[in-house]
Amino acid sequence: MNLARWEPRKLSASASAHLDVIRTVAAWAVMWGHLRTLFFVDFQHLLHPGWLLRVIYFLTGFGHQAVTVFFVLSGFLISTTVIKNHFSGTWSWREYAINRSTRLYVVLIPGLLLGSLWDIAGSSLFAPAGVYTHPLSDLGLAIATNSLTIANFLGNLFFLQTILCSPFGSNTPLWSLANEFWYYALFPVALSAGIAFARKEMRVAILLGFVAACLAAFLGLEKLIGFLIWMSGCVLVFAYANFPLRAKGWLSFYIPRWAVTSL
Structure with a gap:
């Protein structure tokens, strides 16, 4: 079996630039x-919305799709x-x-520390408004102050949010970091x-296959869909x-690289 045909191709400078643009747009969409x-009510609660x-509301309604784009880009870059x-x-x-740990903890640790600071201050300053004592639409049924615990902090520190604990405080987007961490581990x-199996190294293949199965069972169906x-x-x-994209005149089309090299 010729495995060379599956070796990743190096990204060109223009391809990398396009990926950066996609990530930038996706980040803005999520934010x-x-x-x-x-800060705004759902669209269906507006009485007479103008154009x-x-x-x-239309331009700010692509947050979920943008997160999906991030996952696909992450899978592309990490697997490469x-x-x-x-x-x-x-x-x-x-x-x-x-x-991978450095990449995640550079974001996670400041997020946990700053989030705890702002949530503690916010729950004190804005207590009469009920922001921290009642469910918010962005938090589902969760109440922010209920998850401001040491156990939750430590659980989030080890990427267990939405698996064994809830996201820390009001910082519900932390769920995505947990997904990323476990995808980084599982892949x-x-x-x-699979490589060990292809090389007939059956003991290694069975051991790693068992570890992968345990990780999959630990994550559960929802995260496996992700x-x-x-x-x-x-x-x-x-x-x-x-x-690879091959241009001919004003037309561009795809031809399998292995098909070209075999001619």
């Missing part, structure tokens, strides 16, 4: 979606790195764990199990490797 949910309000390292023989669990384990979305980015890695 405006959260702001609208927290301007309709436009504003992991697969490339396996192909080059430079794969290191230690280096991968350090890089290389499953991939390594993992499928994340894995669609990995599918794009193989598509990008084998179906």
Whole structure:
């Protein structure tokens, strides 16, 4: 079996720039979606919305879709790195764990500390408004002050939010970091199990396959559905490797790279 055809193709400068643009737009979409949910009523509660309000609500209504875009991009970029390292023989669990943990904790630790500070201050300053003592639409049925506990803080610190504990305080978007962490863990384990199986290293394949199955059972169905979305980015890695864009005149179309090289 020729595995070389599945080796990820290096991103061009223009492709990287386009991905940066997509991430920027998605980040803005998520931010405006959260702001609208927290400070504005739902659209169906508006009595007589004019065209301007309709436009504003439309443009700020793509938060969930933007998060999905982030997951696909994450799957694309992370799986590219992991697969490339396996192909080059430079794969290191230690280096991968350090890089991924650093990437997440740079965001998570300040988020937890600043979130706790603002929530404690907010629950004191705005107590009469009921913001921290009643459910908010962005928090579902959760009440922010109920999750401001040491146990929740530690659970979120180890990416257990929405699995064994709730997101800390009012910072419900922390659920996405938990998803990312466990997808970062599950993918290389499953991939390594598949590679070991292909190499007839059955003991290693069985061990890693068992670990992957345990991780999947621990995460549950909802997060595994999210993992499928994340894995669609990995599918794009193989598509990008084998179906490079080839221009001919004003037409652009995809031709499998393996088909071209076999001619």
